[in-house]
Amino acid sequence: MAALLLSAMAWAFDFQATVPSGQTLYFNYIDGGVQVVHPSTKTAYAMAWDGYDKPTGDLVVPAYVSDGDSTYRVLSMGIAALSNCYNLHSVELAEGIEQMEGYVFLACSGLKTVKLPSTLASMGNQAFGNMQALSDLWLASTEPPVTHTYTFYNTEIATVTLHLDCNASAAYHDNEPWSGFGAVDTSSCTVRLTVRPGNAAMGSASGSGAYAKGELVTLSATPAEGYSFLCWHDGDKQNPRLVDAVNDSLFMAIFADPASLHDTLYFAVPTHDTVTVTDTLLINTVLHDTLYFAVPTYDTVTVTDTLLVPTLLHDTVTVVVHTIDTVSDTVFTTVHDTVMPTFYHIRVESDNPSLGLGVGSALLPAGIEAEVCALPMEGGRFVAWSDGSAENPRRLTVNGEMALTAHFETLAATEATAPQWTASAIGTLLTVSGAEGERLRLFDTQGRRLATVDRMAATTLLRLPAAGVYLVQVGQWPARKIVATTR
Numbered sequence: 001m002a003a004l005l006l007s008a009m010a011w012a013f014d015f016q017a018t019v020p021s022g023q024t025l026y027f028n029y030i031d032g033g034v035q036v037v038h039p040s041t042k043t044a045y046a047m048a049w050d051g052y053d054k055p056t057g058d059l060v061v062p063a064y065v066s067d068g069d070s071t072y073r074v075l076s077m078g079i080a081a082l083s084n085c086y087n088l089h090s091v092e093l094a095e096g097i098e099q100m101e102g103y104v105f106l107a108c109s110g111l112k113t114v115k116l117p118s119t120l121a122s123m124g125n126q127a128f129g130n131m132q133a134l135s136d137l138w139l140a141s142t143e144p145p146v147t148h149t150y151t152f153y154n155t156e157i158a159t160v161t162l163h164l165d166c167n168a169s170a171a172y173h174d175n176e177p178w179s180g181f182g183a184v185d186t187s188s189c190t191v192r193l194t195v196r197p198g199n200a201a202m203g204s205a206s207g208s209g210a211y212a213k214g215e216l217v218t219l220s221a222t223p224a225e226g227y228s229f230l231c232w233h234d235g236d237k238q239n240p241r242l243v244d245a246v247n248d249s250l251f252m253a254i255f256a257d258p259a260s261l262h263d264t265l266y267f268a269v270p271t272h273d274t275v276t277v278t279d280t281l282l283i284n285t286v287l288h289d290t291l292y293f294a295v296p297t298y299d300t301v302t303v304t305d306t307l308l309v310p311t312l313l314h315d316t317v318t319v320v321v322h323t324i325d326t327v328s329d330t331v332f333t334t335v336h337d338t339v340m341p342t343f344y345h346i347r348v349e350s351d352n353p354s355l356g357l358g359v360g361s362a363l364l365p366a367g368i369e370a371e372v373c374a375l376p377m378e379g380g381r382f383v384a385w386s387d388g389s390a391e392n393p394r395r396l397t398v399n400g401e402m403a404l405t406a407h408f409e410t411l412a413a414t415e416a417t418a419p420q421w422t423a424s425a426i427g428t429l430l431t432v433s434g435a436e437g438e439r440l441r442l443f444d445t446q447g448r449r450l451a452t453v454d455r456m457a458a459t460t461l462l463r464l465p466a467a468g469v470y471l472v473q474v475g476q477w478p479a480r481k482i483v484a485t486t487r
Helices: 258-263
Strands: 015-018 024-030 033-037 057-061 064-066 071-077 088-093 113-116 136-139 161-164 183-185 190-197 203-206 209-212 216-223 228-232 241-244 249-256 264-268 290-295 316-323 330-336 343-350 356-359 362-365 369-376 380-385 394-397 402-410 422-426 429-433 440-444 449-453 459-463 468-474 480-484
Touching: 024 071, 190 216, 203 249, 216 228, 216 249, 343 369, 356 380, 356 402, 369 380, 369 402, 422 468, 422 480, 429 468, 440 459, 449 459
Parallel strands: 033 071, 057 088, 088 113, 113 136, 136 161, 161 183, 190 249, 264 290, 290 316, 343 402
Antiparallel strands: 015 024, 024 033, 064 071, 190 203, 190 209, 203 216, 216 241, 228 249, 316 330, 343 356, 343 362, 356 369, 369 394, 380 402, 422 429, 429 459, 440 449, 440 468, 468 480
């Protein structure tokens, strides 16, 4: 029988650090990076946390950590690194962690959910020992990690659900210990697409159904007699149209009466954005009587507060907001005529684009408040604006042509900010992990914001517009360059 006391073990740590999820972890330097370790030199695991902060709650072990001078990759979980942390509820190991030594979660009696990265190659003796509450184990690797005979010692895996990657090999199903799990879940491998017409009287749309994740699906829009297809709700005009089944998604086909198109402007609100005059939408409707908006259900449009619609030639403009949670839910609101304002160029530049970008260049009407910001890249730091102000982000009232330059400087190696999240692109699919709850913003290399996710999930997926170079910023961390290529 495997011993339950680690009587021969002694621990020590080189430094400690607070990770983004709020807990203190302890680390030793190893070849190529660092290892999470237990802090104590006591020999009995049950008493080993005396005098040290024991991790509790929901823990994310990051991909990188700083000792205050330098930043290191987190490569492994050392012996008994989190043993007897009975108030842990969930743990997620970041991509890049390759090994779990023995006793890592031994006697974590309250730990219910563990998520393991695709890079994990091995799990040691009693790494999951005596875990009475374990209910869900997530494995991102397509091939099962190497295990010890007693990796799951005294843990009832027959009551645990094993969540696997869509492309997981048959080895998970056919070999111990994986074949002993109570249930295997691959539901995340199925994606549901809902395809609807914006107005069922004008036409129909096809392509709804459940598909394998990553499958290419054809969407079609068929106009009724007397009508024509205009575009999909996101502005795409291809028909039929091929889409990647990546996430559960809703697509709406917008149809129109061809005779009225010269009086109509159609606009699709960007996904995840709220329509506001300052950052998203300004429409010049000199020649248009009607505006059509296709708005995803999680977006917000407040017409009276946030839409500026200069019309000049019309007393009123009808704004038709199509919400796509139901086919027939249409809201009609009238926006009164306004005087066409004077527009000014706001130009925001950087003195060193390799260290950071100036964000906020736009053509805006006089009198509104605009926001500009200096976006540092990894290895760079914002110093000040060309007019001496160090405010960032910065709000300005538009009252004339403006030109601002953001000045950046290079960080010394000892000042490098620890990257606490990971991002990668496979084709044009962007995956960002390790920053649950943080805001994510996507920019092009000109500093134009392409997308915003207000609160990230543990892993967030975004479809990039095309192959190319993009900038990803998570929270207030410096932005990173991501290269998307064609498959």
